[in-house]
Amino acid sequence: MIQDSMFNETAPLQRAQELREIIRKHDYLYYVEAQPEISDREYDALLQELITIEQQHPELITSDSPTHRVGGEPLKVFSNIRHEIQMLSLANTYTREEIQDFDRRVREGLEDETHSVVAELKYDGVAISLRYENEVFTIGATRGDGITGDDITNNVRTIRTIPLKVTPIEINGVKLQNFEVRGEVYMLKDDFLAINSDREERGEKLYANPRNLTAGTLKQLDSREVAKRPLSIVCYYLYTEDVKLTSHLENLKLLRKMGFPVSKETTECKTLDEVFSFIDKWESNRESLPFFIDGIVLKVNSMRQQDMLGAIARSPKWAIAYKYEAAKAKTLLKSISFQVGRTGVVTPVAELDPVLLAGSTVSRATLHNSDYITKLDIRVEDTVIVEKGGDVIPKISGYIPELRNESSLPFIFPTQCPCPHHSELHRPDGEANYYCNHAECPWQIRRKITHFASRDAMDIEGLGEKVVEQLVELKLLGTIADIYDLKSHRETLLALERWGERSVDNLLAAIEKSKQQPFSRVLYSIGIRFVGEGGAKILAKSFLTIDLLKEATIEELIAVPEIGGRIAASVVDFFHDESELNIVKRLQLAGLQFELSENERASISKVFEGNTFVITGELETMSRKEAGEQVEQRGGKVSGSVSKKTSYVVVGANPGSKFDKAQQLGVTILNETEFIDLLNR
Ligand code: IVH
Numbered sequence: 001m002i003q004d005s006m007f008n009e010t011a012p013l014q015r016a017q018e019l020r021e022i023i024r025k026h027d028y029l030y031y032v033e034a035q036p037e038i039s040d041r042e043y044d045a046l047l048q049e050l051i052t053i054e055q056q057h058p059e060l061i062t063s064d065s066p067t068h069r070v071g072g073e074p075l076k077v078f079s080n081i082r083h084e085i086q087m088l089s090l091a092n093t094y095t096r097e098e099i100q101d102f103d104r105r106v107r108e109g110l111e112d113e114t115h116s117v118v119a120e121l122k123y124d125g126v127a128i129s130l131r132y133e134n135e136v137f138t139i140g141a142t143r144g145d146g147i148t149g150d151d152i153t154n155n156v157r158t159i160r161t162i163p164l165k166v167t168p169i170e171i172n173g174v175k176l177q178n179f180e181v182r183g184e185v186y187m188l189k190d191d192f193l194a195i196n197s198d199r200e201e202r203g204e205k206l207y208a209n210p211r212n213l214t215a216g217t218l219k220q221l222d223s224r225e226v227a228k229r230p231l232s233i234v235c236y237y238l239y240t241e242d243v244k245l246t247s248h249l250e251n252l253k254l255l256r257k258m259g260f261p262v263s264k265e266t267t268e269c270k271t272l273d274e275v276f277s278f279i280d281k282w283e284s285n286r287e288s289l290p291f292f293i294d295g296i297v298l299k300v301n302s303m304r305q306q307d308m309l310g311a312i313a314r315s316p317k318w319a320i321a322y323k324y325e326a327a328k329a330k331t332l333l334k335s336i337s338f339q340v341g342r343t344g345v346v347t348p349v350a351e352l353d354p355v356l357l358a359g360s361t362v363s364r365a366t367l368h369n370s371d372y373i374t375k376l377d378i379r380v381e382d383t384v385i386v387e388k389g390g391d392v393i394p395k396i397s398g399y400i401p402e403l404r405n406e407s408s409l410p411f412i413f414p415t416q417c418p419c420p421h422h423s424e425l426h427r428p429d430g431e432a433n434y435y436c437n438h439a440e441c442p443w444q445i446r447r448k449i450t451h452f453a454s455r456d457a458m459d460i461e462g463l464g465e466k467v468v469e470q471l472v473e474l475k476l477l478g479t480i481a482d483i484y485d486l487k488s489h490r491e492t493l494l495a496l497e498r499w500g501e502r503s504v505d506n507l508l509a510a511i512e513k514s515k516q517q518p519f520s521r522v523l524y525s526i527g528i529r530f531v532g533e534g535g536a537k538i539l540a541k542s543f544l545t546i547d548l549l550k551e552a553t554i555e556e557l558i559a560v561p562e563i564g565g566r567i568a569a570s571v572v573d574f575f576h577d578e579s580e581l582n583i584v585k586r587l588q589l590a591g592l593q594f595e596l597s598e599n600e601r602a603s604i605s606k607v608f609e610g611n612t613f614v615i616t617g618e619l620e621t622m623s624r625k626e627a628g629e630q631v632e633q634r635g636g637k638v639s640g641s642v643s644k645k646t647s648y649v650v651v652g653a654n655p656g657s658k659f660d661k662a663q664q665l666g667v668t669i670l671n672e673t674e675f676i677d678l679l680n681r
Contacts, residue, residue, distance in 0.1 A: 012057050016065075019050040023066045024165060024259075031160045032261050064136040064164035068157050071224035074673055078150035078221070081141040084180060085239060087129060088146065089314050090297060090321040096276065099298070102320045103272055106300060109309045109317060115300055118248050119278040120266045122295040122321055123234055125186030126215045128156065130235075135177050137164045142218065146314055155218055158227035159185065166258035171243040179240035181260060183233045187214050188290050191230040210292060222673075232291070235260040247301045268301060283324055295323035327388045329362070330400065331355040335380055336367065336411065338418045340443035342451050343529045344435040346417065346425060348373060350384065350396050357388050365394045369432040370413040379408045419443055439579035445479065446472050448527050452480040456533060457525035458514040462507040470496070480526065481583045483511055484590035518600065519546075519593045526584065529570040538562055538680055539571070541604055546584065546594040550575045559626050561676045607681070608636025612645060616659055617652030619672050624652075630679050642667060650675045 030036045054061045131139040140156025141149040169176050187210040196206045207213040217229045238251040256262045269275045300306050300318040309317040332353040339347045348367040367373050382399040416422040417436035425434040453463035471477040493504045524536035542560045543549040557568035574580050588594050613631045615624045628638040642661040649662035650670050662669050
């Protein structure tokens with residue numbers, strides 16, 4: 001009987017094994033079944049207990065331990081993996097005739113034996129292969145060219161729905177222990193949207209679609225970054241020599257029993273009509289799925305028949321993909337409007353005659369930027385084509401020339417902001433976007449204030465988008481600094497519709513409370529272009545006070561690890577802007593934190609106390625001297641030679657004998673990324 005208790009006297013080895021079993025079970029219930037049986041707290045306690053055991057007894061760590069899910073040290077490059085059996089791809093079809101042709105070829109190949117096909121959804125993601133030895137996950141690889149792929153084992157481990165050790169199964173009394181599974185890694189639409197809206201908030205570039213983001217994530221060298229991204233997997237292939245496999249449907253059942261996520265929508269079809277109705281069903285319902293599909297896949301069910309059919313070139317003859325077209329619709333482009341973001345970026349938006357597209361009504365679509373409109377030569381009053389493919393946001397992909405009004409003129413991007421101030425728009429060199437720089441642009445104001453009050457920023461509960469809009473309209477808010485004057489407008493607020501004594505007081509209390517937010521949050525919240533949460537933390541630690549930051553030159557800013565030219569220039573611009581300086585001054589007077597607190601300073605200055613660093617080789621982002629200064633600022637010592645007493649040796653490119661010496665003496669060696677991580681901890 002397995003015990004969940006934290007207070008356990010059993011030997012560490014046995015307890016570690018028990019904990020892994022328990023955690024594995026709850027991972028499955030939580031991530032695959034979406035039916036957790038214990039609270040997050042209880043789960044964390046179990047995981048923590050296991051982490052502690054593994055820390056105290058590193059010899060007990062196993063490669064399938066759930067503690068490996070959080071990612072490990074970054075790699076320099078991926079190594080190559082040769083696939084044990086080639087990773088085939090599928091031939092694509094686009095019409096029913098082509099499906100009929102496929103069916104005919106299969107019949108011929110099977111000499112008219114009866115057969116059935118399995119119809120599956122074609123997930124729009126990235127194919128990967130997973131190898132298991134003795135029931136334990138050993139290698140994860142990308143498809144690559146089908147013969148060799150990248151070894152992305154560390155990244156794959158972080159995907160929580162992939163069992164690191166499977167539930168043991170037997171087929172006719174034989175254990176299935178060594179096998180390969182293939183599947184598609186993808187991202188749920190909602191997870192993708194949440195990541196993008198976060199980026200939008202921060203004024204960062206948006207990802208185009210979940211597939212690209214998934215592919216990019218799997219190619220990250222730092223698996224800790226992968227662990228932060230919500231990746232999912234669906235498995236659709238099993239290969240083994242341990243037992244005899246009979247059919248694809250049976251394989252899917254085995255996969256499910258072992259704990260792999262398998263698609264629920266898979267259907268066996270005995271006739272072509274059944275195949276066509278599967279295609280039709282998902283063509284019209286695909287919008288309701290929580291993930292993207294780009295078609296369906298048909299596979300001959302029997303493994304014996306699959307072998308009879310074989311493969312040509314890179315595709316099997318027993319399977320085929322049918323690709324859906326991107327959903328398209330024609331509609332009138334009534335006008336082009338403009339949205340101004342928090343940072344002043346002006347985005348053109350197509351205002352359309354509402355049209356039904358893949359299950360939802362579309363009346364607006366992004367036109368990205370001025371270059372996009374020029375490239376497609378889209379004009380107001382054109383009949384345009386709206387598309388919804390693997391991208392979440394509908395886009396305009398062209399116009400219908402025959403329906404163009406003869407008198408129409410090419411679209412000219414405005415030179416002024418659509419806001420009441422009509423300020424000149426400008427386009428920085430090398431950027432596709434135009435910006436409005438007016439500090440009082442009401443669009444920017446709304447976005448800026450909403451950002452300032454948002455959860456990751458000053459976290460002022462009750463000051464969401466709708467309330468901000470109302471208060472900006474009433475001229476109670478014009479800048480973020482006005483938030484702290486709201487308390488003198490209590491009566492006006494009370495008189496507003498839908499506001500009562502309680503809601504007003506709650507809001508004012510939340511505003512007061514926000515004054516305690518640390519300096520780094522304040523820096524992030526005031527909305528310096530390109531300064532995200534991470535950048536703000538680094539700036540706060542490096543400059544300690546807003547006054548020192550204000551005076552920093554571009555060179556000084558760039559000298560800080562991880563601060564690049566773009567951020568540096570933006571910080572300098574910000575503190576040269578009179579109206580921004582004025583806002584900062586008012587926030588200072590209101591009592592916000594514009595310095596690192598004593599506690600924070602003490603913890604920075606002491607982090608390296610008692611530690612000696614040796615820096616060798618060429619670093620990429622800073623000179624050795626700058627690296628040394630960073631160490632000293634944190635209370636550490638820098639030495640020129642390695643001894644047993646050296647705490648860390650930081651190694652750049654072409655290191656000298658110090659590197660060898662460090663290895664001989666077993667001193668901890670840090671590469672540049674690890675060093676920077678340590679600085680920013
Ligand atoms: S079967 C030989 N099944 O589509 C078997 N592939 O165009 C090959 N895909 O490389 C794969 N959903 O990345 C299969 N249910 C599914 C799939 C699927 C998505 C992807 C996979 C494959 C590509 C082929």
